[in-house]
Amino acid sequence: MSDAAFRVCIIHLHRGKSEIVTFGDKNKHIGGSGLAAALFEQFGLPGEPWSHPDQPLIFAIGCLTGYFPLMSKTVAGFKSPYHDQYAESHAGGRLALAMRFAGYDAIVLRGRARLPVAVHIGSRIIETKDANYLWGANVFTAGRVIRRAFPSGSGHRSILRIGPAGETLSAYACINVDTFRHFGRLGSGSVMGVKNVKAIVVSGDGDMELPGTDSKVYGKLFKKVYKDMTATEMMSKYHDLGTPVNIAPLNALKSLPIRNLQQTSDPDAEGLSGEKFGADLLIRNAACSGCPVGCIHVGMLREQFQDEHRFQIRQVSYDFETIFSLGSMVGLMDASSALALMDEVEKQGLDAMSTGVALAWATEAFQKGLLSMEQVEYDLAFGNLQAYKEAVWCLGHAKNEFYRDLAQGSMHAAGKYGGEDFACVLGQEMAGYATGETFFASQSLSFRHSHLDTGAYGYDQKHHDKNPDKAVAFMVEDERERVLLTSLVACLFARGVYKKELLAECLACVGLPDLAANMDQASEDMQRLRWRTRLATGFEPEKSRVPKRFLEVETWAGNMEPAYLDAVRQGYIKVIRELGAPAETRQE
Amino acid sequence: MKILRATRMDRCIGCHSCSLACARLVHKKFSWLASGIRIRSSGGLTTGFEARLCLACEPAACALACPTGAFSQRKGGGVIVKMRQCIRCGLCAEACPVDAVYLDQAGQPHVCIHCGQCVEFCPHDCLELREKPEHVCVGGTCDV
Numbered sequence: 001m002s003d004a005a006f007r008v009c010i011i012h013l014h015r016g017k018s019e020i021v022t023f024g025d026k027n028k029h030i031g032g033s034g035l036a037a038a039l040f041e042q043f044g045l046p047g048e049p050w051s052h053p054d055q056p057l058i059f060a061i062g063c064l065t066g067y068f069p070l071m072s073k074t075v076a077g078f079k080s081p082y083h084d085q086y087a088e089s090h091a092g093g094r095l096a097l098a099m100r101f102a103g104y105d106a107i108v109l110r111g112r113a114r115l116p117v118a119v120h121i122g123s124r125i126i127e128t129k130d131a132n133y134l135w136g137a138n139v140f141t142a143g144r145v146i147r148r149a150f151p152s153g154s155g156h157r158s159i160l161r162i163g164p165a166g167e168t169l170s171a172y173a174c175i176n177v178d179t180f181r182h183f184g185r186l187g188s189g190s191v192m193g194v195k196n197v198k199a200i201v202v203s204g205d206g207d208m209e210l211p212g213t214d215s216k217v218y219g220k221l222f223k224k225v226y227k228d229m230t231a232t233e234m235m236s237k238y239h240d241l242g243t244p245v246n247i248a249p250l251n252a253l254k255s256l257p258i259r260n261l262q263q264t265s266d267p268d269a270e271g272l273s274g275e276k277f278g279a280d281l282l283i284r285n286a287a288c289s290g291c292p293v294g295c296i297h298v299g300m301l302r303e304q305f306q307d308e309h310r311f312q313i314r315q316v317s318y319d320f321e322t323i324f325s326l327g328s329m330v331g332l333m334d335a336s337s338a339l340a341l342m343d344e345v346e347k348q349g350l351d352a353m354s355t356g357v358a359l360a361w362a363t364e365a366f367q368k369g370l371l372s373m374e375q376v377e378y379d380l381a382f383g384n385l386q387a388y389k390e391a392v393w394c395l396g397h398a399k400n401e402f403y404r405d406l407a408q409g410s411m412h413a414a415g416k417y418g419g420e421d422f423a424c425v426l427g428q429e430m431a432g433y434a435t436g437e438t439f440f441a442s443q444s445l446s447f448r449h450s451h452l453d454t455g456a457y458g459y460d461q462k463h464h465d466k467n468p469d470k471a472v473a474f475m476v477e478d479e480r481e482r483v484l485l486t487s488l489v490a491c492l493f494a495r496g497v498y499k500k501e502l503l504a505e506c507l508a509c510v511g512l513p514d515l516a517a518n519m520d521q522a523s524e525d526m527q528r529l530r531w532r533t534r535l536a537t538g539f540e541p542e543k544s545r546v547p548k549r550f551l552e553v554e555t556w557a558g559n560m561e562p563a564y565l566d567a568v569r570q571g572y573i574k575v576i577r578e579l580g581a582p583a584e585t586r587q588e
Numbered sequence: 589m590k591i592l593r594a595t596r597m598d599r600c601i602g603c604h605s606c607s608l609a610c611a612r613l614v615h616k617k618f619s620w621l622a623s624g625i626r627i628r629s630s631g632g633l634t635t636g637f638e639a640r641l642c643l644a645c646e647p648a649a650c651a652l653a654c655p656t657g658a659f660s661q662r663k664g665g666g667v668i669v670k671m672r673q674c675i676r677c678g679l680c681a682e683a684c685p686v687d688a689v690y691l692d693q694a695g696q697p698h699v700c701i702h703c704g705q706c707v708e709f710c711p712h713d714c715l716e717l718r719e720k721p722e723h724v725c726v727g728g729t730c731d732v
Binding site: 066067069094097101123124136144147153154178179204205206207208209210211215217218222226230284285286287288289290291292293296298315417429587 | 629
């Protein structure tokens, strides 16, 4: 095994032992997305269900993690409870640097603990502690107790935990990372839950030598990247109002999903704008470790709980996606109400986007008489904050048959209760961009069913020629470039700064000149490996659908063109099949 | 002689850029711990951050405790470090009243030398290099 191999910590939960192995090749797998897929190829069971005890839960960082600004994210790889196929989810927080300084490029959880545990991993410690007493605790309580149970290392460790949703095995339970960040989408929280792991603590308690051979060259390059990230206009959007700045322009473009996508624009959306949050609720910013941009926006939720001026305050992080899903999508058109619902979703450990979109579907289904009061228990109506807060608790706890079904996904529930036409599902619950056909095609088919797989929402806004071949070519190339970034692992907000030339310079500087010279091929290979893995675990892109509601959307550019949407999807399906073809077939 | 102060930690976002810069530029390490300034959360991310760094005592307890010339008194507060003299005894870290000396895994001490190289890497201007007003500082630290 060469120096370019990754160092991986494998925890065998069922027998309380771990092993440290060298695995793969940085020049080939890069790290992050590529490394996670390679580890799944090695340890995953494609034909077994996601809940099989031997399925791995993988966390992977990349070969530039921590060495340069915004190389600050971690990729989780797992078989998803949402679709029972291989999936990825990405999170920031302190995890990436904590893993780097603990000395592991990846952590793999295998097996299932007999009783709930908390796992602690550091450079010189690997232990599991009983956490049976924490089962049932919400995300905030779990965080507080775990901080006390593992008292050392404050500031230089990362704490991952699940809430009730991960314990009741919701298809969209998240893993909370350091309070404000998440492995949000596709149900990684339930993969922890099914393994009986309530929390994971990663202590970044080691120190390392500087990368490369010349500390001056490294220091100079770091400074250059740092200046680009902080002093230029490119990052100001994330630094200033943050992603919520998109609410007003998308509303103006009739592209903001509102009230279960029955509308795409509403004058009341002004109450949810980034400007409104910034003026009324923003109290501070926070950052992922290793990122000077500080894009985490924290709002103050002030709630009166008793007469005579008795208030409680909480700090709740907000982003565009949570404002869309737990604000406009459910008709909560004021910032404080949206923030209050975000807080409830955090406690339960649910994915904010899927939860909001699922509740929006349930609201319309209830209005249309497909669901009874007995089933929903609370008066689900657009704008009814109290009912939604109760419903979120019911979702997290899988309280009755209906909420158990809804916790498996909107389309799953619609398949049983009706209303499939207006379930806003594109592979999973939609992201907040009703920008047009290209985005709908992209999210319905893309690898993570995420708005971040490709820049299709931007493409819809910039290109109006409705040329399916061009759209497909854009998506595939954009995906390949993003695979490189999510393998290194960079925050995708830095994609405007981390162009290929700069990445090559960074890779050469840390002693990976071969990868620097071969980035395009390596990222294409990892793009193919990811698709092969996804297809091997059962993805059939031909069976994906775009529900009718999406075709009824009218944006600033007009009505949807079903023929164009279909052509883009067919073109993308063809490429996915080609990218995901078995390696030996392709070589022939 | 100027000293480093973390005077505006209420603004800190917890990015660790200062620690990484100190480790990289002063201590020649890739670390967020082997650094003259370390950032901790004061009990979860919602409670904010605090900086662990040398408060520039005069006389410095760490220098008094050092059995060799590795740590000696710096004029104006703090210490001058000569690592070749260090025998890895750890007495400096033990003596520091504010836990400002970090011992790495090999037992090597890392402490702030008040050079100010971290200041430009703080995106929120939490840090500053400034004169220590002598009239309030003789015999100890001061709140500047």
